[in-house]
Amino acid sequence: MKAQLNYPLLWRKTRMGVRMRLLVWYFFLTACTVMVSLQVTRQIYCDSLKAKADASIIKEIERFKLMSGKYTYTTPQLLDKFLANYAPIRNEYVVTLLNDQVYLTKPELPRDIKEKLPQLIHSWRQEGEFERGKVYVAPSRIRYAGQSVTANDKKGTVIAINDSSADYQAGTSAIVLVMQVTIVVLVIFFIVAWVTTGKVLYPLRLVTETAHSISESDMTLRIPVQGSDEIAELTTTLNEMLDRLQFAFDSQQKFLNDVSHELRTPITIIQGHLEMLEFCPEKQPETMALVMDELDRMNRLVNDLLLLAKTERPDFLKLKPEELDWLTEEIFLKARSFANRNWKLESKGLSPITVDRQRLTQAVMNLVQNAVRHTTLHDTITLGSSVKGDFAYIWVSDTGEGIAPENQKRIFDRFARATKHDQNFEGHGLGLSIVNAIAVAHGGKVELSSSVGYGSTFTIVIPLVASNDATLEQDANRRRPFVKTGLFTL
Numbered sequence: 001m002k003a004q005l006n007y008p009l010l011w012r013k014t015r016m017g018v019r020m021r022l023l024v025w026y027f028f029l030t031a032c033t034v035m036v037s038l039q040v041t042r043q044i045y046c047d048s049l050k051a052k053a054d055a056s057i058i059k060e061i062e063r064f065k066l067m068s069g070k071y072t073y074t075t076p077q078l079l080d081k082f083l084a085n086y087a088p089i090r091n092e093y094v095v096t097l098l099n100d101q102v103y104l105t106k107p108e109l110p111r112d113i114k115e116k117l118p119q120l121i122h123s124w125r126q127e128g129e130f131e132r133g134k135v136y137v138a139p140s141r142i143r144y145a146g147q148s149v150t151a152n153d154k155k156g157t158v159i160a161i162n163d164s165s166a167d168y169q170a171g172t173s174a175i176v177l178v179m180q181v182t183i184v185v186l187v188i189f190f191i192v193a194w195v196t197t198g199k200v201l202y203p204l205r206l207v208t209e210t211a212h213s214i215s216e217s218d219m220t221l222r223i224p225v226q227g228s229d230e231i232a233e234l235t236t237t238l239n240e241m242l243d244r245l246q247f248a249f250d251s252q253q254k255f256l257n258d259v260s261h262e263l264r265t266p267i268t269i270i271q272g273h274l275e276m277l278e279f280c281p282e283k284q285p286e287t288m289a290l291v292m293d294e295l296d297r298m299n300r301l302v303n304d305l306l307l308l309a310k311t312e313r314p315d316f317l318k319l320k321p322e323e324l325d326w327l328t329e330e331i332f333l334k335a336r337s338f339a340n341r342n343w344k345l346e347s348k349g350l351s352p353i354t355v356d357r358q359r360l361t362q363a364v365m366n367l368v369q370n371a372v373r374h375t376t377l378h379d380t381i382t383l384g385s386s387v388k389g390d391f392a393y394i395w396v397s398d399t400g401e402g403i404a405p406e407n408q409k410r411i412f413d414r415f416a417r418a419t420k421h422d423q424n425f426e427g428h429g430l431g432l433s434i435v436n437a438i439a440v441a442h443g444g445k446v447e448l449s450s451s452v453g454y455g456s457t458f459t460i461v462i463p464l465v466a467s468n469d470a471t472l473e474q475d476a477n478r479r480r481p482f483v484k485t486g487l488f489t490l
Contacts, residue, residue, distance in 0.1 A: 018204075019197050027190055034182050038175055045171045049164045050143070056092055057145045057160035064158040068149045075156035078149065079103055082158060091164055097121070097157035113142070113163060120144070141165040203231045207238060219246040259305070266294040304430040308437055317356040317441055324349040324392055328385040331361055331394075335368040340377060346384030346397075353392050354465045355442060360394075363438040366431040367396035367458045374456070375400035390464055391444070397457040403450040411448065412436040435460070 064082050073081060079096040086094055088107045096103040100121065109117065120142075146159035206223045213221050222242060223235045273287045280287075310316050325348035332345045364383075371381045375398050382397040403411060412432045432446075435458070439446045444462030 019201055023193055023197060030186060038179060042175050049167050053143050053162035053164055057162050060160040061145050061147045064147050075151045075154040079156050091162055093161045095159045099155050141168050203235045219249060266298050270294050307434055317359060319354050319356055321352055321354050322357055324351050324353045324385055331364050332383045335383060338368055339372045341375060342380040344380060344382040346382050347386055349385040349387040349392055351387040351464060359438045363435045363460060364394060366435045370431055371396055371398035391461055392464055393459055393461055395457055395459040399455040402452040402454055403456055404452055408448055408450060
């Protein structure tokens with residue numbers, strides 16, 4: 001069943017949720033990256049213009065110095081000769097001064113430089129002689145360098161000017177255009193990312209809606225799995241978790257029903273006889289004996305339930321090294337005292353084994369009691385153990401009535417009784433559940449082989465060496481849905 005989404009409510013909740021925060025951060029980081037990149041690009045462009053301008057004007061000044069030292073001219077002739085050999089390039093101008101007055105310029109100065117020229121000439125006069133190779137900077141991206149010579153008492157000055165204002169303006173305009181286009185593209189990508197992120201986070205919203213919709217009385221909702229990415233894997237995991245939770249609640253409810261059913265009978269019997277005791281005081285001894293017997297049954301039930309509950313705890317087992325052959329023989333000697341049967345010890349495994357001696361003995365004894373219950377005086381009950389690979393096998397076999405195939409699947413469930421003979425037995429159907437729980441706690445299992453009319457064989461399979469951590473891990477792996485080993489199993 002799919003959960004129905006309330007989109008207006010989701011929109012209000014997610015405006016500043018993960019979706020919005022994620023996109024805002026990515027938008028902010030992308031915008032910062034673009035801005036820094038544009039600023040660095042602009043700086044590189046400006047530095048390139050400066051280097052190119054400086055190299056060009058220094059080259060002209062060096063050419064003038066070489067000409068003034070090589071030829072003997074008057075100052076006007078030297079200036080004329082320099083201008084005649086000068087080939088103008090874009091954004092570069094040459095101004096010649098004769099006695100600090102403008103003599104000639106090449107090419108024609110633009111209007112903005114003409115307007116600034118008196119201020120520049122005044123500045124040049126204050127500077128005196130120009131330093132060789134030094135570039136001066138005037139307002140409006142104007143860079144200049146100059147050289148003065150004196151001949152026949154006339155001072156001549158050549159000033160090379162580079163006006164990069166147009167190039168700077170073109171570069172700035174290009175950067176602004178790129179920024180505008182980038183902002184538009186980022187907005188478009190933000191919208192696309194918003195829609196895409198919404199689709200990606202859709203399963204997570206379904207998880208929230210499903211979690212809100214789940215209650216103890218209705219745990220049937222599941223999240224639809226779409227795709228095969230990490231979100232799909234998370235969805236699958238959550239669905240599996242919901243399956244385990246649903247099974248746990250169902251198992252808990254069934255357990256409570258079973259316990260209440262098992263306890264109702266002795267409580268009713270005790271209550272009825274105690275109420276009748278007032279009218280039949282002469283039956284007090286018989287009534288007290290019956291009440292004590294029912295209380296003993298209730299006590300055994302509670303103890304069995306507590307034992308099953310303890311199997312889920314990490315300190316349930318106290319593992320110690322034991323010798324399998326001695327342990328098998330000891331269990332066989334104890335079993336022979338249960339009833340008059342044809343007892344046989346089939347074999348003894350020769351290997352050390354790490355187990356909880358008392359718990360394992362309790363499990364085998366439960367199997368023995370079960371075999372006694374389903375056999376008669378002339379039947380045979382066989383015990384034995386062996387070792388195969390890294391596992392030990394301990395079995396109890398009988399030649400009794402056997403178990404039907406349809407009952408073998410549920411024989412280890414709590415309060416399960418497989419035969420009519422069990423209905424007359426005073427137990428509660430927890431013996432085999434305890435056997436299975438002890439085997440699983442050791443990291444093993446219980447195997448059953450049975451045929452109606454030919455008897456049954458229960459085999460406990462456990463590893464030879466196990467630590468508490470390994471046992472817990474194996475126990476967790478085995479406690480899956482439909483494997484009931486404790487009170488509330490996930």
